[in-house]
Amino acid sequence: MGGDFAPDATVLGAIAAYKALEPQQKLVLIGDKNLAQRVFAEQNFSPDLIEFIHTTETIGMGEHPTKAITQKPNSSIGIGFSMLKAGEIDSFSSAGNTGAMLVGAMFSVKTVPGVIRPAISSVVPKVKKGYGIMLDVGANADCKPDTLLQFGVLGSLFVENIHGVANPRVGLINIGEEEGKGNMLMIATHSLMKETNLFNFVGNVEGRDMFYDKADVIVCDGFTGNVILKLAETFYDLTRNSGFENEFFAKFNYEQYGGSPILGVNAPVIIGHGISTPEAIKNMVLLSRSMITTKLIDKIKAAFK
Amino acid sequence: MGGDFAPDATVLGAIAAYKALEPQQKLVLIGDKNLAQRVFAEQNFSPDLIEFIHTTETIGMGEHPTKAITQKPNSSIGIGFSMLKAGEIDSFSSAGNTGAMLVGAMFSVKTVPGVIRPAISSVVPKVKKGYGIMLDVGANADCKPDTLLQFGVLGSLFVENIHGVANPRVGLINIGEEEGKGNMLMIATHSLMKETNLFNFVGNVEGRDMFYDKADVIVCDGFTGNVILKLAETFYDLTRNSGFENEFFAKFNYEQYGGSPILGVNAPVIIGHGISTPEAIKNMVLLSRSMITTKLIDKIKAAFK
Numbered sequence: 001m002g003g004d005f006a007p008d009a010t011v012l013g014a015i016a017a018y019k020a021l022e023p024q025q026k027l028v029l030i031g032d033k034n035l036a037q038r039v040f041a042e043q044n045f046s047p048d049l050i051e052f053i054h055t056t057e058t059i060g061m062g063e064h065p066t067k068a069i070t071q072k073p074n075s076s077i078g079i080g081f082s083m084l085k086a087g088e089i090d091s092f093s094s095a096g097n098t099g100a101m102l103v104g105a106m107f108s109v110k111t112v113p114g115v116i117r118p119a120i121s122s123v124v125p126k127v128k129k130g131y132g133i134m135l136d137v138g139a140n141a142d143c144k145p146d147t148l149l150q151f152g153v154l155g156s157l158f159v160e161n162i163h164g165v166a167n168p169r170v171g172l173i174n175i176g177e178e179e180g181k182g183n184m185l186m187i188a189t190h191s192l193m194k195e196t197n198l199f200n201f202v203g204n205v206e207g208r209d210m211f212y213d214k215a216d217v218i219v220c221d222g223f224t225g226n227v228i229l230k231l232a233e234t235f236y237d238l239t240r241n242s243g244f245e246n247e248f249f250a251k252f253n254y255e256q257y258g259g260s261p262i263l264g265v266n267a268p269v270i271i272g273h274g275i276s277t278p279e280a281i282k283n284m285v286l287l288s289r290s291m292i293t294t295k296l297i298d299k300i301k302a303a304f305k
Numbered sequence: 306m307g308g309d310f311a312p313d314a315t316v317l318g319a320i321a322a323y324k325a326l327e328p329q330q331k332l333v334l335i336g337d338k339n340l341a342q343r344v345f346a347e348q349n350f351s352p353d354l355i356e357f358i359h360t361t362e363t364i365g366m367g368e369h370p371t372k373a374i375t376q377k378p379n380s381s382i383g384i385g386f387s388m389l390k391a392g393e394i395d396s397f398s399s400a401g402n403t404g405a406m407l408v409g410a411m412f413s414v415k416t417v418p419g420v421i422r423p424a425i426s427s428v429v430p431k432v433k434k435g436y437g438i439m440l441d442v443g444a445n446a447d448c449k450p451d452t453l454l455q456f457g458v459l460g461s462l463f464v465e466n467i468h469g470v471a472n473p474r475v476g477l478i479n480i481g482e483e484e485g486k487g488n489m490l491m492i493a494t495h496s497l498m499k500e501t502n503l504f505n506f507v508g509n510v511e512g513r514d515m516f517y518d519k520a521d522v523i524v525c526d527g528f529t530g531n532v533i534l535k536l537a538e539t540f541y542d543l544t545r546n547s548g549f550e551n552e553f554f555a556k557f558n559y560e561q562y563g564g565s566p567i568l569g570v571n572a573p574v575i576i577g578h579g580i581s582t583p584e585a586i587k588n589m590v591l592l593s594r595s596m597i598t599t600k601l602i603d604k605i606k607a608a609f610k
Contacts, residue, residue, distance in 0.1 A: 127543065138480060141488035175446060175531040183446035183528040207535030211543070223488040226480040227529060228536060230512030235540040238432065238516070244549040 001031040001058045001076040002096020003276045010095065011039040013281020018050055020286060027285065028089050030076045032056050055079055058096075061274060065099030069107060077101065081108035084267050091288035093259060095272030095281065102139055102262060102271070109266040112297075114304030116147045118264030119154060120271065122229055124218060125251030127211050133159055134173075134210075134218040135263065137225035145188040148172070148219050149196060153303055154263040155217035156199040161294040162287070163216070171205035171215030173224055178204070185221065193219075198303075211248075258283030261291065264300065268292055306336040306363045306381040307401020308581045315400065316344040318586020323355055325591060332590065333394050335381045337361050360384055363401075366579060370404030374412060382406060386413035389572050396593035398564060400577030400586065407444055407567060407576070414571040417602075419609030421452045423569030424459060425576065427534055429523060430556030432516050438464055439478075439515075439523040440568065442530035450493040453477070453524050454501060458608055459568040460522035461504040466599040467592070468521070476510035476520030478529055483509070490526065498524075503608075516553070563588030566596065569605065573597055 001007060010031070018027050029036065033047075033054040040047045057074040072078050077100050080092040085108040094101055102120070111118055119136035126132060135151050136143070143151075152170045159168040172190055174182040179190050181204065193201040205215050207228070220228070236252035239245075258280055259272040268291035272284050291297070306312060315336070323332050334341065338352075338359040345352045362380040364373040377383050385397040386409040399406055407425070416423055424441035431437060440456050441448070448456075457475045464473040477495055479487040484495050486509065498506040510520050512533070525533070541557035544550075563585055564577040573596035577589050596602070 141480060141491075173532065175443060175528055175535075183526070186446075186528070207532040208539045210536070211539065221488070223480055223491070224529060224532060227478065227512040227533065230480075231515070231533060231536055232540075234513045234516060235537075238553065239544060239549065242549075242551045242553075244544065244547075244551075246547045246549075248543065248547075 001055075002094040003272060003281075004061075004095075004274050005277065006095065007031055007035045008039055009276055009278050010281050011036045012043070012278035013276070014050055014285065015040075015043055015045050016278055016282040017285035018045075020282065021289065025289060026051060028053060028083070030055060030079050030083075053079055053083070059100045061097055063097060063100070065097060065103040068097065068100050069104045077104055081105065084269070085109055090292045091268035091270070093270040093272060093284045093288050095259070095274060095276035095284070098138070098271050098274075101269065105262050105265045105267075105269045109269070112264055112266055112301050112304055115154070115264040115300075116150055117143070118262050119151050119222070120260050121155060121158060121263055122225070122260050123254075123257045124210060125248060126213055127248050128213050130163075131251060132216045132218060133163075134220060134225055134228065136220065136222040137229045137260065138222045139262070140222040141226075142223070143185065143221040145185065145192050148185070148189045148221065149192045149198070150264070150304075151219045152193060152196070152199045152201065152217065154300065155219060157296065157299050157303060158261065158263055159216045161296045161299060162290050165216050167200050168216035169202040169214070170199045170217045170219060171202050173210070173218055173220035173228075174204035174206060176204065177206065189219075255280040256283060258285070258287040261287070266301070267297060306360075307399040308577060308586075309366075309579050310582065311400065312336050312340045313344055314581055314583050315586050316341045317348070317583035318581070319355060319590065320345075320348055320350050321583055321587040322590035325587065326594065330594060331356060333358060333388070335360060335384050335388075358384055358388070364405045366402055368402060368405065370402060370408040373402065373405050374409045380405075382409055386410065389574070390414055395597045396573035396575070398575040398577060398589045398593050400564070400579060400581035400589070403443070403576050403579075406574065410567050410570045410572075410574045414574070417569055417571055417606050417609055420459070420569040420605075421455055422448070423567050424456050424527070425565050426460060426463060426568055427530070427565050428559075428562045429515060430553060431518055432553050433518050435468075436556060437521045437523060438468075439525060439530055439533065441525065441527040442534045442565065443527045444567070445527040446531075447528070448490065448526040450490065450497050453490070453494045453526065454497045454503070455569070455609075456524045457498060457501070457504045457506065457522065459605065460524060462601065462604050462608060463566065463568055464521045466601045466604060467595050470521050472505050473521035474507040474519070475504045475522045475524060476507050478515070478523055478525035478533075479509035479511060481509065482511065494524075560585040561588060563590070563592040566592070571606070572602060 081104040121135035259270040426440035564575040
């Protein structure tokens with residue numbers, strides 16, 4: 001039921017995802033079955049092919065996350081996290097209330113032991129080819145150096161397993177290339193990262209070179225990351241609305257990435273964009289699958305043991 | 306002697322500015338006169354029309370600002386600030402080492418009494434029409450709420466006097482629209498700004514709406530501001546290099562704004578872009594003139610008395 005175009009976009013995306021899944025991979029939809037039936041019928045898709053958990057309760061985009069999660073256990077997000085906690089599903093994704101998704105993940109499957117704070121990661125397109133990730137983009141407005149150090153570990157494991165990049169290069173968002181540049185947080189974090197053998201630290205990454213092939217994982221606090229993310233989305237929209245398209249800018253189309261994983265919790269959880277289309281929903285399901293089949297969570301748990 | 310294309314771009318820009326100045330407005334160039342002579346000759350411009358202070362010492366782009374300013378009093382930047390302090394010139398601009406310009410201003414003409422920290426401001430183009438400013442974009446990587454509150458005062462006075470905007474709207478960069486959103490710094494600053502009668506506070510401004518007509522002055526810490534500035538420049542370059550042009554993106558061409566003023570010091574000081582062209586240099590001189598003729602500095606001093 002999450003997202004501006006639910007339930008249509010979600011059901012259409014689920015149908016598309018179903019067709020891409022292998023027989024032993026099962027899809028479970030949670031939401032208002034009566035509303036979904038219409039879409040199934042329109043698509044000539046048998047509703048029996050996808051398991052459906054019926055509920056009519058929803059969490060609105062403007063609701064207070066913690067309040068909503070505690071007071072609405074029967075919302076689609078509430079039920080999703082109960083099922084995830086009980087092991088009835090192996091991953092949970094929604095294009096609904098971002099805060100509720102984050103709080104729900106932390107309350108239900110909980111943070112991986114040893115992880116200080118989970119982070120939300122987002123794709124960063126590269127001008128030349130491929131893409132990297134940036135984290136955190138909004139779960140933690142204030143971060144400490146040891147939290148950012150852990151984001152480097154989480155991001156490396158994600159990129160290594162999901163993007164198939166060996167020995168990923170980790171960069172730190174900063175306002176100068178040299179060590180000693182930046183605010184107190186980034187200066188302290190740079191010192192920690194420089195000495196770490198937990199990942200392959202390649203130094204500071206400035207706003208001007210974040211789209212160039214300097215790093216596979218860009219670490220930042222959630223405040224800076226969120227400002228960057230929204231600014232990049234705005235530039236993408238402004239160019240697209242002006243009729244401008246090119247290979248690089250096309251990579252900013254979030255639909256192809258599906259959503260933003262929460263890294264550092266005990267199960268694969270993905271937050272979809274509020275304006276998720278069927279294509280975005282489908283790719284969110286397929287990204288969930290990759291997070292399951294690569295055993296990413298087990299690898300994260302092992303890294304923080 | 307500052308900037309990647311000096312002295313040619315500087316001298317050409319000075320010649321263009323000279324033609325735009327009124328008879329009683331005098332231009333003073335500081336640098337290597339022998340190098341400049343060639344440009345004057347090429348342009349058939351009489352060197353006698355512009356006062357020239359000859360020096361061959363320069364501060365390189367990579368030099369440590371404080372060290373360079375103290376050890377190179379005869380550099381073009383060093384001489385400029387001595388003259389500014391002595392009242393021999395009424396404003397000083399350079400496309401040279403940004404840090405040396407900032408340190409030089411604070412060491413020579415000094416911070417306005419009552420101002421905690423000066424800020425560097427930069428133009429923010431708006432999609433619909435006109436442009437606002439953002440500050441700080443790099444002078445202060447770490448800020449406290451009361452420093453950001455003062456940036457609101459400095460920015461308001463600048464926009465009111467230089468852009469001619471009455472009762473400028475001041476917004477705070479943040480990652481949500483509502484009060485209570487953001488990191489600790491922005492939450493505390495929002496509380497201060499909400500209660501202030503020093504300027505017209507209009508609330509939080511997200512990365513996604515900074516180019517829309519929500520505020521005339523956008524306040525942020527120098528870390529966030531610098532990341533935003535460099536990211537915006539990158540997007541501008543990426544679109545332009547791909548052959549894309551439109552009215553809005555054209556406004557990102559820094560040349561038309563001349564440079565970034567340091568606000569909160571006792572004289573008009575402007576830092577030019579390292580890649581300043583003659584057009585940029587000319588506009589930097591004309592912006593200096595506006596800062597003098599509007600008596601902006603006196604108004605800032607009065608506001609902090």
